[in-house]
Each structure stands twice: as C-alpha cells, then as structure tokens.
Amino acid sequence: MTAVTPPPETLRAPLVVEFPFTRSLGPVQSAFLTGLRERTVLGVRTGTGEVLVPPVEYDPATAAELRDLVEVGATGTVTTWAWNHEPRPGQPLATPFAWVLVRLDGADTALLHALDAPGPHAVRTGMRVRVRWADERAGAITDIACFEPHDSDPVAEPRPHDGLFADPVTGIVAPARLDYTYSPGGAQTRYLRALAERRTVGERCPSCSKVYVPPRGACPTCGVATTDQVEVGPRGTVTTYCIVNIKAKNLDIEVPYVYAHIALDGAGLALHGRIGGIPYDQVRMGLRVEPVWSDDGRYPDHYRPTGEPDADYDTYKELL
Amino acid sequence: MTPHRPDREVAIVAFAQSDHRRRTDDLSEVEMVMPVLHEVLRQTGLKTSDIGFTCSGSSDYLAGRAFSFTMALDGVGAWPPISESHVETDGAWALYEAWVKLLTGEADTALVYSYGKASPGSVRDVLTRQLDPYYLAPLWPDSVALAALQAQALLDAGATDEPALAAIAARSRQDAADNPHAQLPGARPQGEYLVQPLRTGDCPPIGDGAAAVILAAGDRARELCSRPAWIRGMDHRIEAHSLGVRDLTDSPSTRLAAERAGAFEAPVDTAELHAPFTSQEVVLRRALDLDESVRVNPSGGALAANPVMAAGLIRLGEAAARIHRGDSDRALAHATSGPCLQQNLVAVLEGEPHVR
Numbered sequence: 239m240t241a242v243t244p245p246p247e248t249l250r251a252p253l254v255v256e257f258p259f260t261r262s263l264g265p266v267q268s269a270f271l272t273g274l275r276e277r278t279v280l281g282v283r284t285g286t287g288e289v290l291v292p293p294v295e296y297d298p299a300t301a302a303e304l305r306d307l308v309e310v311g312a313t314g315t316v317t318t319w320a321w322n323h324e325p326r327p328g329q330p331l332a333t334p335f336a337w338v339l340v341r342l343d344g345a346d347t348a349l350l351h352a353l354d355a356p357g358p359h360a361v362r363t364g365m366r367v368r369v370r371w372a373d374e375r376a377g378a379i380t381d382i383a384c385f386e387p388h389d390s391d392p393v394a395e396p397r398p399h400d401g402l403f404a405d406p407v408t409g410i411v412a413p414a415r416l417d418y419t420y421s422p423g424g425a426q427t428r429y430l431r432a433l434a435e436r437r438t439v440g441e442r443c444p445s446c447s448k449v450y451v452p453p454r455g456a457c458p459t460c461g462v463a464t465t466d467q468v469e470v471g472p473r474g475t476v477t478t479y480c481i482v483n484i485k486a487k488n489l490d491i492e493v494p495y496v497y498a499h500i501a502l503d504g505a506g507l508a509l510h511g512r513i514g515g516i517p518y519d520q521v522r523m524g525l526r527v528e529p530v531w532s533d534d535g536r537y538p539d540h541y542r543p544t545g546e547p548d549a550d551y552d553t554y555k556e557l558l
Numbered sequence: 559m560t561p562h563r564p565d566r567e568v569a570i571v572a573f574a575q576s577d578h579r580r581r582t583d584d585l586s587e588v589e590m591v592m593p594v595l596h597e598v599l600r601q602t603g604l605k606t607s608d609i610g611f612t613c614s615g616s617s618d619y620l621a622g623r624a625f626s627f628t629m630a631l632d633g634v635g636a637w638p639p640i641s642e643s644h645v646e647t648d649g650a651w652a653l654y655e656a657w658v659k660l661l662t663g664e665a666d667t668a669l670v671y672s673y674g675k676a677s678p679g680s681v682r683d684v685l686t687r688q689l690d691p692y693y694l695a696p697l698w699p700d701s702v703a704l705a706a707l708q709a710q711a712l713l714d715a716g717a718t719d720e721p722a723l724a725a726i727a728a729r730s731r732q733d734a735a736d737n738p739h740a741q742l743p744g745a746r747p748q749g750e751y752l753v754q755p756l757r758t759g760d761c762p763p764i765g766d767g768a769a770a771v772i773l774a775a776g777d778r779a780r781e782l783c784s785r786p787a788w789i790r791g792m793d794h795r796i797e798a799h800s801l802g803v804r805d806l807t808d809s810p811s812t813r814l815a816a817e818r819a820g821a822f823e824a825p826v827d828t829a830e831l832h833a834p835f836t837s838q839e840v841v842l843r844r845a846l847d848l849d850e851s852v853r854v855n856p857s858g859g860a861l862a863a864n865p866v867m868a869a870g871l872i873r874l875g876e877a878a879a880r881i882h883r884g885d886s887d888r889a890l891a892h893a894t895s896g897p898c899l900q901q902n903l904v905a906v907l908e909g910e911p912h913v914r
C-alpha cells in the first residue's frame with residue numbers, strides 16, 4: 239500500500255499567441271479599402287440592383303460575381319446598436335461606445351463599426367451618423383476611426399465609381415494577440431514537478447503496462463488513463479538520431495549538434511533530447527547516455543555518454 | 559421543400575457529458591475528455607476497438623495550441639490506427655459527419671466527442687478571430703457585443719422585451735437545477751448590462767466541458783440501446799457571411815435546415831436549442847415555429863452550461879437522452895456556430911413506441 243498524497247497544485251504559466259496574418263485582397267476589397275484611405279466609401283451593386291456595403295466579390299444570394307462598384311455616402315442611418323460599457327483591447331475606441339450597424343446613404347446593407355456617443359441615452363435605431371475618418375489612413379477598416387452623430391438628410395443615389403485609385407492597397411496585415419494562462423493538466427504537472435527534483439517520472443498504462451514518458455495522461459493504445467507513476471532512467475539508450483546543421487532562430491547551440499531519441503531505462507517509448515559531450519560524428523544507435531541538468535536544475539539540458547558499452551540492438555529495437 | 563429521407567436507420571444510442579466547470583486547471587484536454595468517452599462505452603458495452611468511425615470537434619484557438627485535438631485522440635485508443643476525422647467547430651458537426659459515414663454503410667457504429675476548454679484564454683476575445691478578417695476582426699467585436707446587436711434588433715422589432723428575456727434566463731437556470739452537469743443550476747440575478755441590452759443573466763457561463771455520443775445503425779442500435787433515438791433527418795445551413803446583409807431578427811438557415819430535416823412534418827414534444835443568449839432563443843422559436851406546448855431546453859440549455867465546441871453536441875445528446883428515458887417521443891435538436899446564429903444544424907430524433 240502506498241500512502242495517499244494530495245495531488246500537486248497544477249502548474250500555470252502565461253502563454254501569448256501573436257500572429258500577423260498577411261492577407262491579399264481581391265479587386266473589390268482592394269478598391270473598398272483603398273477608397274477608405276482616400277475618404278471614399280465604395281459599395282458593390284448586385285444583379286438585382288442592391289448595393290452592398292461593405293462590398294463582397296460574390297452575391298450572397300446568387301453567388302454571381304460582383305464587380306460593379308459604386309460610391310455611397312459617408313453619412314448613414316443606424317439599423318441596430320449595442321452599448322459597450324467596457325471597451326476591450328483592440329476595439330475602435332477606448333472610452334465607452336456603441337457598436338452599430340450603419341446603412342450608409344445609397345447602400346442597402348449595413349456596416350459594423352463603433353459609434354462615439356456620450357451614453358446609451360444618446361443612441362437609437364434610426365439615428366443619423368457620419369464617418370469620422372482616422373487621421374492616418376493605410377487602407378484598412380480602421381481607416382474609419384468610428385461613426386459620430388450627425389444630423390443630415392439621407393442622400394439617395396449611389397454614384398458610379400471605377401474603383402481605380404493611384405497606388406492601390408493590395409493586401410492587409412492583420413495583427414492579433416491572444417493571451418492565455420496555460421496549465422498542462424495532471425500528468426504533465428506530475429512530470430514537470432519530478433523533473434525539478436532531477437527525477438524522470440513516466441506513467442504506466444494499467445491495461446498494457448507500457449510506460450509513457452513524458453506522460454500525457456492517456457495510453458493511446460488502450461484509451462485509458464495512465465495513473466501509475468514509475469521512475470525511469472536516469473540512464474538511457476540512443477535509439478535513433480539526426481545531425482542538425484542549421485541554426486534555429488533564438489537558439490544558442492553551436493551547429494552541428496545531434497538530436498536523438500533516447501529510451502530511458504524502464505520507459506516504454508523514447509523521448510527527444512540533445513546529445514552532448516561527444517563529437518557529433520561519433521554518436522551512434524545504442525550509445526548509452528545520462529542526463530546533464532540545466533543550471534537551474536529544472537530539466538535535462540542534454541544527455542552525455544555514460545562510458546558504458548553500447549546497448550545490444552535487441553534491447554531497444556521495440557522502442558525505435 | 560421535400561425533406562431528405564435517409565435510406566439507413568441511424569440512432570444515437572448513448573450520451574455522456576462532463577460536469578461543466580468555470581476552470582479545469584487540474585485536467586489536460588485528454589484528461590477532461592476520457593471519463594466521458596469511457597461513460598458512453600460503458601453504456602453500450604462497446605470497447606474502443608469495436609468502434610467503426612470516430613469523429614471529434616474542438617478548436618485550437620481555445621487552448622492557444624496548434625493541432626490540440628491530436629493530444630485528445632490518445633483518449634480514444636487511436637493505436638493501432640483507427641478511422642478518424644475532426645471538425646474545427648462544434649461537435650454537432652462531427653456528429654453530422656459520423657451520421658453521413660454510417661448512412662453510406664462504411665461503418666455500423668461511430669463515437670463522436672467534442673470538448674472546449676475556454677478557461678485558459680478570454681473566450682470573448684478568442685471568438686473574434688473567427689470573424690471576417692478584412693472588415694470585422696480588426697475591430698475586435700466580441701461575442702457578447704454581436705449578440706447584443708441582435709438583441710436590440712429584436713427589441714426594436716417588438717419581438718421581445720427585457721422582462722421576456724429575463725424570463726428565458728430564469729426558466730433555463732431553474733430547469734438546470736435538475737441537471738447534475740450544469741454549471742449554473744438554479745436561480746441567478748439577471749445582473750447589470752454586459753453589453754446593453756444584454757445583462758449578465760442573458761449571457762452563457764464561460765466554462766470547460768466535454769461530451770460524447772455513440773451512433774449505431776439499424777439492428778446494431780437496437781442491440782446497444784433499449785430505446786434508440788433514431789435520427790429521422792438532419793441538415794445544416796449557413797447565413798450570408800456579412801452581418802449587415804442579414805435580418806438579425808430571423809434565422810432562415812435554421813428554418814431551412816429544420817424543413818430539410820423533416821421537423822415540420824409532425825409536432826415535436828421537446829426542443830433542445832443551442833441558444834447561448836436569451837435573445838437567440840426568441841429568434842429560434844420564431845424560426846422553428848415552436849409554441850408553448852413544446853418543452854424547450856429542459857436541460858437548462860446553453861444558458862446553464864456552454865462549453866464552446868461541445869454545447870451543440872450536448873443539445874443532440876440531451877434530446878437523445880430524453881428519448882432513451884422515455885420522456886420524449888419526437889424531439890428537435892439544434893446546434894449553432896459563429897456570431898448571431900451564423901450556422902445552424904437541426905436534427906429530428908424519434909423513439910419507437912414501447913411499453914415502459
């Protein structure tokens with residue numbers, strides 16, 4: 239019998255995902271976004287004469303290709319709205335504002351944007367608004383800084399527009415950042431906590447007895463939880479390897495170096511690790527290795543030869 | 559329009575879901591999913607190796623990690639290789655794919671599961687990344703804001719009012735008191751405006767959870783379940799991409815999907831509607847022509863537990879479970895995905911008459 243120990247508190251760490259998507263624009267979106275840069279709002283006319291703003295390349299009803307650009311007004315009417323008490327990062331205004339769908343004069347559909355207004359009492363469906371242009375415009379939806387209340391009579395007719403501008407915008411870069419707090423769950427927490435004590439802990443499948451290291455919590459063969467913890471290593475055998483000749487960005491390891499699969503003694507599968515302490519061209523299958531811990535002692539920085547004779551192929555052939 | 563009639567009988571024969579919680583830091587995705595998988599297998603007596611086809615639904619954006627579903631696959635016993643597929647959306651669409659697979663005769667049983675861990679990130683911000691990247695995503699309109707625009711359109715149209723929305727919230731959470739898995743069981747204050755006109759009470763909880771069902775065809779279904787929930791029809795449809803093109807007070811895609819699924823051929827007694835916001839229940843009831851005789855969301859619905867990517871599959875599972883138990887004879891299940899009911903799936907489930 240083993241004593242029941244409380245599960246260790248789960249590890250947590252910040253995780254930031256940032257991506258600048260570079261997107262190309264078709265003829266219609268290019269004209270629309272270039273137009274915004276030039277303080278001109280373009281729509282596109284469908285086969286039935288409807289004017290879609292913002293414009294799209296294909297009719298949402300018939301899928302027919304749309305290329306007939308028209309210019310609409312920079313004034314319009316709110317078709318629905320929602321008061322945003324607490325603006326979130328990235329939204330058009332940092333002060334409380336209304337989200338609005340605005341049907342611009344001459345358009346038959348509505349554009350989503352923000353409306354700068356003193357409070358929800360100052361906003362209603364049907365109210366008249368106009369575009370407030372951003373001071374610096376680059377050919378993006380954010381060239382409209384927001385809408386603002388504006389009393390004016392609707393202008394009825396859209397005007398034909400060839401969609402041609404000098405120096406058209408052909409693409410956008412859409413940056414995004416999402417912040418997460420990552421927690422690795424039970425099995426990986428147990429693994430990482432043991433590493434901090436310079437121990438490598440795998441987990442055994444109760445059904446097939448295979449020992450997974452690092453453990454992920456489940457046996458992919460049996461589809462059951464691996465809960466039975468087993469200390470493996472510290473020594474192991476190189477089952478296969480490759481020689482890395484190209485330096486990765488932000489990595490201060492001299493090339494060439496060897497990256498290997500290492501079957502720790504007692505483990506049911508090999509894990510990944512770098513081999514050091516031996517010239518790269520002398521690393522071989524069957525080489526016996528042991529971990530060299532990082533300076534802060536929280537994980538094996540690399541593995542080095544133990545000096546033992548090489549392992550016999552039959553002892554690790556199932557782990558390749 | 560004539561509903562499509564499947565040639566092969568396929569039924570939901572088992573359903574399980576996790577206890578939905580605000581956070582599950584102590585569990586990785588596979589650790590969260592596994593008990594649910596084991597539960598549906600236990601209900602049917604099947605082993606993982608007996609399953610003909612496996613399909614899952616989830617989204618990498620929730621966890622902030624690429625190909626996160628491959629880790630969860632460890633929980634289904636994916637080695638030796640299995641016949642498997644994944645949809646990057648709600649698991650209801652994974653169920654649709656599995657249904658088609660069974661209809662073609664390529665498999666007799668299917669395991670469908672889905673999960674969402676919204677707790678690591680800010681789900682309102684995360685969901686902005688599914689929007690049009692040219693016109694919408696750069697403005698970061700969050701999921702509550704978009705739902706609020708739809709709610710205001712309904713108020714303006716006179717289709718509902720704030721007390722009616724509050725009543726939907728209250729009814730849902732009261733019903734959830736009987737649901738041991740619900741995240742928000744029992745009465746809650748309607749709260750302040752989150753994005754006006756939606757109050758906290760009009761919005762779904764944010765949480766982590768998972769669900770699984772097993773599908774089986776023909777006699778196999780009868781062997782595995784004493785009262786299978788036969789899928790009489792299922793269809794899914796999408797609205798025009800741009801929000802400003804749509805009439806936000808209506809859901810023609812839901813109506814069309816329901817028509818194609820045969821929902822209007824005979825009355826249903828139960829409807830599990832995937833309406834994360836109270837105002838969306840108003841839209842769906844109108845689109846589906848549901849009157850007061852239909853029991854809507856006896857589980858408490860998405861207002862009581864809304865694990866993103868699993869909440870739609872749970873609607874199908876809850877509807878099926880009511881048929882399994884004999885509480886329903888003909889049920890409608892609906893799932894949605896995207897802003898303001900962008901995409902909608904409708905299934906019609908029936909139980910055979912039997913002596914209880």
Ligand SMILES: [Zn+2]
Pocket residue numbers: 443444445446447448457458459460461
């Ligand atoms: Zn196993």
